[in-house]
Each structure stands twice: as C-alpha cells, then as structure tokens.
Amino acid sequence: MSKVMDQATAKRLLSEGAFFIFLEVPEGTEFGIDMKSWNTGEKFRGVKMIPPGLHYIFYSSVSATDDIAPRIGFFHNFKRGEVLVKKWDKKTEQISAEPVKESEVVNLKENLVALDGFLGPYPYDILDKWVSLCSDITDDLLKKLMPESGQVSAALQLQSCSDADRPKGIKIGASDANQPSCSSTKKHRLSESAENDLLPVLKPLKGTDLRVTPFPQRKYPEGSTPAEITQHSLDATYILETLLAQYSNPTEIIGELEFCFICFLVGHSLEAFDQWKKFVTLLCSCDAAITKHRKLFDMFVSLLEIHIKEIPEEFLADIVSNNNFVYMNLKKLFRTIHSSNVDGQLKTKVDRFKNALTSTYMWDFDHLDSEEEDEAPVIVEM
Known part of the structure; x- marks a missing residue:
C-alpha cells in the first residue's frame, strides 16, 4: 500500500x-x-x-x-x-x-x-x-567504493589489456603446446588455451569500475598445515577477518553489502551483484566468527531478509535454480547459528526469518543437521 x-x-x-x-x-x-x-x-x-x-x-x-x-x-x-x-x-x-x-x-x-x-x-x-x-553506507565508505568517474554504469566500459597487465603466468600467444601431453583431457585443455590466446583480453577502463574490497587470493594463512587448510575450507572465518582488517569498523562490511545490492538492484550492475554474492557466501560460511562478531551477523540476517524481499521474483527464481545459491547458503548459516553459543535473541530472529522463507518460497529448512552431498567438505590429506 x-x-x-x-x-x-x-x-x-x-x-x-x-x-x-x-x-x-x-x-x-x-x-x-x-x-x-x-x-x-x-x-x-x-x-x-x-x-x-x-x-x-x-x-x-x-x-x-x-x-x-x-x-x-x-x-x-x-x-x-x-x-x-x-x-x-x-x-x-x-x-x-x-x-x-x-x-x-x-x-x-x-x-x-x-x-x-x-x-x-x-x-x-x-x-x-x-x-x-x-542506512549503513557512510560518506567515507562511499568515497572508497565508488568508481573514480563518480558514476556507476550497468555496462562496464572495457579497453584492451596489454601483455604486462595480463594475469601472472599468462602471456599473449603463450600456450602449453611445448609441454608434454599425457592424456586426451590435457590435449583438450591445451586446445582451449590456444583458442583463448586468440581472443582479445579486456580490462575495465580506468576510473569506471567499482572499487569494492578485494578478497584474499588464499583462503588460509601462509604456512598452514594440511589439517589447518582443511579446517579453513570448512570455516571461512580467516577470509572474513582478512576482509574486516581493511575497514575502519567491522560493520562497514554491511555498508558495502548495501552498496553492492543497490548498485545491482537499482543500478543494474552485474559487477556489484558478483561482489554481493561473494559477501553472502562468505558470511554464511563462517562458524567461529559468529560469536566473536555477534552484532555483525545480527545486522547481516536483518539485511538479508530485506534483500531477499526486494529481489524481483523472476530473478530470485533464477538465483535459486542456479545451484540453489541463496537457499544452500542460508541452510549453512541457519545450521551454524543454531549449533553455536550465540544468545537466544539471534536464534529467534533466524527462526522467524526461516519460517517466513518457507511460507513465501516453500523452501525446506528441516533437517539442518544433515549435509547435502555437494556441501561435503574437501579433505586435504598429507
């Protein structure tokens, strides 16, 4: 109304x-x-x-x-x-x-x-x-995230990428053709590599891309043992802590989440949508961080409830059908919060959110203790 x-x-x-x-x-x-x-x-x-x-x-x-x-x-x-x-x-x-x-x-x-x-x-x-x-987007955060051009464009402006700007280990015209081949699968990979070398390499035009917070390339601390690598693959708290160190206040990550969602929902930026998905996946995959950053996760649950309501239904349906992105991440988050030592107030909020999603979208959150096959952890052995 x-x-x-x-x-x-x-x-x-x-x-x-x-x-x-x-x-x-x-x-x-x-x-x-x-x-x-x-x-x-x-x-x-x-x-x-x-x-x-x-x-x-x-x-x-x-x-x-x-x-x-x-x-x-x-x-x-x-x-x-x-x-x-x-x-x-x-x-x-x-x-x-x-x-x-x-x-x-x-x-x-x-x-x-x-x-x-x-x-x-x-x-x-x-x-x-x-x-x-x-409500959590501050002026300082906005200055940090906005493109230097001052405008957000739904169509990212691209320009040719020089050989020096290409990712390390990849050069124009380079391929693995001179390396020994031991299987048809590898030959197929070499063929793909050669084809990719013929395609133009593009990068965003300087000053036009969003300056979102970069995620760490490695998901675990340097020098981690195989057992520790396994633990960090199960709990993304290390990645979250690495990101939070780049903000003046931990809750600024919520402000960036809001920024990305608005740039996607209103600004039609797929670049912002990709960052929003990465944030959602990360915050739904942290176990140890929930009790330490209780306020942060309380804000995240409240905001995610708003975001899901605002995503157009046809878009949300596409997200859900695409490997159940939102649903599968929420299952992990709900499971973690219910098994954690956080206070009952946050657990009650999660229950209310969960029931609303079940009522609106018919998403089944029963049996949270059981893991789906594609959620099974990757074990690193010595």
Whole structure:
C-alpha cells in the first residue's frame, strides 16, 4: 500500500527538502531516484522535496526507436535545502562532465518558485524502504567504493589489456603446446588455451569500475598445515577477518553489502551483484566468527531478509535454480547459528526469518543437521 504524505510532512519537505535540477534532458529519457523511475516529459526539470540523506539518481537515454541505453547512476548525500544542478550532454547522452556555472546555479536557486511546476515531488511512499537499504553506507565508505568517474554504469566500459597487465603466468600467444601431453583431457585443455590466446583480453577502463574490497587470493594463512587448510575450507572465518582488517569498523562490511545490492538492484550492475554474492557466501560460511562478531551477523540476517524481499521474483527464481545459491547458503548459516553459543535473541530472529522463507518460497529448512552431498567438505590429506 502506498504511503500517503500527510500535510505536516509535505510542509516540512517543502522547507527542508533538497532539489535536484536536471537541465536539457531529452523528452522520453528514463529517469529515476532511489527505487522509482519515469520517462521524462517535455516540462521535466528535476525533482523537489528530496528528504535529506543518501539517495541514488539514475538515468538511461532512449533512442527514437525506443532502444534503452544501459543505466547510469550516482549516489549523493543531499543536505537540508540543497540545490544540486546537472546538465545533459547531447554528445555523450549522459550527465555533462562540465560543472554548471555558479552564476546559473545562483539564478536557479533564486527562482525555485517559478521552477516549481517543472519539478516532480520525491516519491515519499518508498522512503522507509529506501532508508532500510542504505542506512549503513557512510560518506567515507562511499568515497572508497565508488568508481573514480563518480558514476556507476550497468555496462562496464572495457579497453584492451596489454601483455604486462595480463594475469601472472599468462602471456599473449603463450600456450602449453611445448609441454608434454599425457592424456586426451590435457590435449583438450591445451586446445582451449590456444583458442583463448586468440581472443582479445579486456580490462575495465580506468576510473569506471567499482572499487569494492578485494578478497584474499588464499583462503588460509601462509604456512598452514594440511589439517589447518582443511579446517579453513570448512570455516571461512580467516577470509572474513582478512576482509574486516581493511575497514575502519567491522560493520562497514554491511555498508558495502548495501552498496553492492543497490548498485545491482537499482543500478543494474552485474559487477556489484558478483561482489554481493561473494559477501553472502562468505558470511554464511563462517562458524567461529559468529560469536566473536555477534552484532555483525545480527545486522547481516536483518539485511538479508530485506534483500531477499526486494529481489524481483523472476530473478530470485533464477538465483535459486542456479545451484540453489541463496537457499544452500542460508541452510549453512541457519545450521551454524543454531549449533553455536550465540544468545537466544539471534536464534529467534533466524527462526522467524526461516519460517517466513518457507511460507513465501516453500523452501525446506528441516533437517539442518544433515549435509547435502555437494556441501561435503574437501579433505586435504598429507
């Protein structure tokens, strides 16, 4: 049910709300803020009554034949009464990289009343949901994660990768053809390698890719014994601790999880979706960390409950059918929390979450103590 804005709230937002003025936008352009989008009309000049706080503005150019370009967006933390002005660039069909002249901004601020009829009101009915999706994204974290370009693009811009930039051990034109072959399987691998050498090697255009926190290449500490490697394959706490060391506060990982989800859900970034999946898999695979970082996992369960509700059903169905990604990870998380020494409050929250998923999606979480065949651990022997 849509949330109706009461008169008191309307008056407050009129006096406190921010403005986003978007000049020279072609009619029919797809434009949106947070989780609502529209196609612009002839009179469109922007949005008014934007509640102070973090918001995500996005757009897609639309051709004369109704072809929609990949979505581009950016975050902005609006201050009370702020007026943010941007201009459309006809050549690039994007927001202009050139800042709007200060004199023009001042003139627009002085004539907001005359501009009022050209500004659409912020869709207040989505505010509570939006705040729940981004409440842990701080300004410092945003600066760390955003592309240097300042914009998130659904279509990652790529450029040719030089030989020096290729992964170590791989060179253009190199193959294993001069190595001895001992099986047809190896010959097949060599053939694939030779074919791959003929393909162009691409990397993200500098400044356009998300600067998400890198995962460690090794899943266990250097010098680990085979038994320790086995233990780290069963419990990903080492990876989590390695990641947490890169934040100023452990709960910033929740902020990055929110950032990735918004860039995926609203910004259509598959790059962000990949990072979101890695975070979900990791946080559902830690045993020892749950009691040590109890607050972190409490926040994670609450956020995951929100995220699953917001993923489009057809997309969620695809995720589930794809090796049961969400379902299998939740089984591991629920099993670990129920067998851990954490307090009853967190266990009760998990039970409520589990029952809601069973009711909505018919996911079976009975017999959590039994392991699926593909969950069986990989044992490293000496």
